[in-house]
Amino acid sequence: MKNYPSIGVQIPEILLPKPGIDLSHWAVIACDQFTSEPEYWQEVRELTEGYPSTFNMILPEVMLGTFEEMQRIQSTQETMQDYYDQTLFESREGMILVERSVLGKTRKGIMLALDLEQYDFNKGSRTLIRATEGTILDRLPPRIRIREGALLELPHILVLIDDPARTVIEPLFEERSRIPCLYDFDLMLGSGHLKGYQVNQTTLEQQVIQSLENLASAKSFQTRYNLPEKEPVLLFAMGDGNHSFATAKAIWEKMKSRVSPNHPARYALVEVENIHDEGLEFEPIHRVLFNVQQDLKNSFLKRFGEDITISICENPETMQHEVLTSTSEIQKIGVLDSSGSGLLTFNKPTMNLPIGSLQSFLDDWQKSGGFEKIDYVHGRDSLYRLSREPGNLGFYLPAMEKADLFKTVILDGALPRKTFSMGESREKRFYMEARKITL
Numbered sequence: 001m002k003n004y005p006s007i008g009v010q011i012p013e014i015l016l017p018k019p020g021i022d023l024s025h026w027a028v029i030a031c032d033q034f035t036s037e038p039e040y041w042q043e044v045r046e047l048t049e050g051y052p053s054t055f056n057m058i059l060p061e062v063m064l065g066t067f068e069e070m071q072r073i074q075s076t077q078e079t080m081q082d083y084y085d086q087t088l089f090e091s092r093e094g095m096i097l098v099e100r101s102v103l104g105k106t107r108k109g110i111m112l113a114l115d116l117e118q119y120d121f122n123k124g125s126r127t128l129i130r131a132t133e134g135t136i137l138d139r140l141p142p143r144i145r146i147r148e149g150a151l152l153e154l155p156h157i158l159v160l161i162d163d164p165a166r167t168v169i170e171p172l173f174e175e176r177s178r179i180p181c182l183y184d185f186d187l188m189l190g191s192g193h194l195k196g197y198q199v200n201q202t203t204l205e206q207q208v209i210q211s212l213e214n215l216a217s218a219k220s221f222q223t224r225y226n227l228p229e230k231e232p233v234l235l236f237a238m239g240d241g242n243h244s245f246a247t248a249k250a251i252w253e254k255m256k257s258r259v260s261p262n263h264p265a266r267y268a269l270v271e272v273e274n275i276h277d278e279g280l281e282f283e284p285i286h287r288v289l290f291n292v293q294q295d296l297k298n299s300f301l302k303r304f305g306e307d308i309t310i311s312i313c314e315n316p317e318t319m320q321h322e323v324l325t326s327t328s329e330i331q332k333i334g335v336l337d338s339s340g341s342g343l344l345t346f347n348k349p350t351m352n353l354p355i356g357s358l359q360s361f362l363d364d365w366q367k368s369g370g371f372e373k374i375d376y377v378h379g380r381d382s383l384y385r386l387s388r389e390p391g392n393l394g395f396y397l398p399a400m401e402k403a404d405l406f407k408t409v410i411l412d413g414a415l416p417r418k419t420f421s422m423g424e425s426r427e428k429r430f431y432m433e434a435r436k437i438t439l
Contacts, residue, residue, distance in 0.1 A: 001093070001113075003262075007212045007235060008118035008128050010267045011205065014096060014111060015089040015152070015434040016182060016196075017052065023185040025051035027194065027430040030156035030240070031058045034425060036288065036375045036386055038062050040189070047188055052088055054154055054431035059146055073145050080151045089434065094200030095208065097172045097179065098271055100279075102192025102427050107279030108173045110199070110208065111433060113267035114159065114236060114245075121246045124413055126232040128216070129159075132239070132409050134417035135246050143247040153248070153437050156429040157241030157270040158422055162224070162406040164276050167211040172199060179204075183432070191426045196433075225407050234410055239273065239422045240429060259439075269435040273422075275402055282405075284355075284397040285418045286383040287362065291372035292393045296335070299370055300344065303361055309345040316341045316384065316396075323398050326354070333358055334396030336387035344395075352412070355397055359416045376418045378425040 002011040017026050025048050034040035041060045048055045056079040059072050083089065096111040119129035147153065161168060172179070179197040186193050199205060214220060216235045221227070238245060248268040255265060273280060297310050313319040319334040319341040326332035331346040331354040344358075351357045362374060371393070377383045380396070387394030400420050408415065422428075 003115075004209055004213075005115065007209070007216050008115040009209070009212065010113040010115065011094060012111065012113040012267070012269055012435055013091055013093045014269070015091055015436065016432075018088055018090045021052050021088065023183055023432075024188055025053050027185075027187060027432045028053060028055045028058070029187075029189075029191060029426075029430055030428045031060050032156075032243075033378065033428050035061045036377065037382065043189065052083060054434075057083070057152070057154055057434075058431060059142060061142075064142055069142070073142070076146055077150050084151055084436075092182065092198055092200075094198055095205065096182065096433065097169075097176060097197040097199050099173070099176070099195040099197075100192060100427075100429075101194075102187075103424075105279040105281070105423075105427075107273060107277045108169050109158070109271040109273040110169055110172065111196075111269065112272055113269050113435070116245075116249045116252045116266055116268060119245065119249055121242070121249065121414075128233060129236040130234055130238070130409060131242050131246070131414050132160075132237050132405060133242065133415040133419050135242060135414075136417055139243050140247050140250060143244060144250060147247055147437075148251050151436065151438055152434045153269055154431040154434050155241065155244070155269045155271070156431060157245050157268065158239040158429055159245075159270045159272050160237045160239045160275045160405070161212070161215060161235065161272060162237075162276070163211075163215060163274045166274060166276065167214065168208055169272070169274050169277075171207060171211075172197075172204060175204065187430055189426070191428075191430065194430060194432065225410055227410070231410070234406065236272070237275075237406060237409055241270070244268075245270070263439065264435070265437045269433065271429060275405060280402070281423060282399050282402040283378060283421045283424050284399045285421045286377045286380075286397055287358070287395040287418075288375045288377050288383065288386045289362070289371040289373070289393040289395075290375070291391050292337075292370065293372070294365070294368075294370040296393060299365055300361070303364075304346070307346065307348045309343075309347060310335075311343045311345070313341045313343055319343055320380075320396065323396055326398065328352060331357055334394075336384060336394035336396060337392065338388050338390050351416075352408075353400060353415065353419060355419050356416045358395060358397070359418075378421050378423075378428075382425070 335342040
């Protein structure tokens, strides 16, 4: 494998399912999707039964806290070894150009391995690779139990670059008719189509590396964001899969004193996408509270007093319009429950984003017994359906502007957790490629 330490990149050896395996059953969606919709994962289970599938090598988070969790952790590692021993994989060294089409949009990416030594998920990080939002440490242990000792990693991690001139990925896409196609198939359950192209030509590889090096040059970085000299460069920002990347980092920190500095676990396989890709849209991540025990209005007024107004909306459409036309000076968040819809208006917000105003309150409210559980929901339809169930309470949030992401992270640090989503649930990355992380 080739390493480019100045930009934290390794050209990986990627494992793909060998020819003859039904890819429409092999590839399944990221484990952290549809966490409050077990019926989705039951359908995945039924569709993949009897087929080699990445479903058998992951722990869908819908299973967390169930009797199946510990059994599943063991079986994922056993299945990895079994599939590998059966030679169900073939190895490809080099980048892969990924083309994903879904819901009328097409976005592009490249598969690379990133150096975990150049990443720090802690608040205030100034590393080359950074988290874009707060890391929930409680979410790491199940992922650590799966990855620690595992033969393979299967990534659903999407990492962003800020490349307005489109110098890294887009030139490869223009050359795709002359690049060998590795896979081309429909994804299950309405999630679109996936293509992958092998980028193993030296000239194309060097073109990508040179473009990344140009983005990472201190002068270019400082000019791009109007920053002072010596401001540390941010090249790669976590998009999706921050907790999976943080898990890989945590395990590497535990083991690196005992192994070679070039051990494969030092790196994590990701898909890199350009934040300026026309097919990439930022969607809000809504909140649903389960088994609410305390009165919403009284709790909010106790916390915010006259700085908040709570009102009833005629219908969800009115509520949605109010939220989407609100400003940073007067922030609005929709509220949904079994009785209808309403609006929270922050008249004097202390945070730049509405989610910043809401999340710290929800954290404290849960600790005080206000509700039992919170889920982070992608997509309006799922939010509306779950919020209508008795005892539940939903919050409808606006999306942030994707063009603001890099500069916000550079100047302000990580955003509140679960601030944005790269597309809705069915647009999320599917497990397709794998990489060996043991010697």
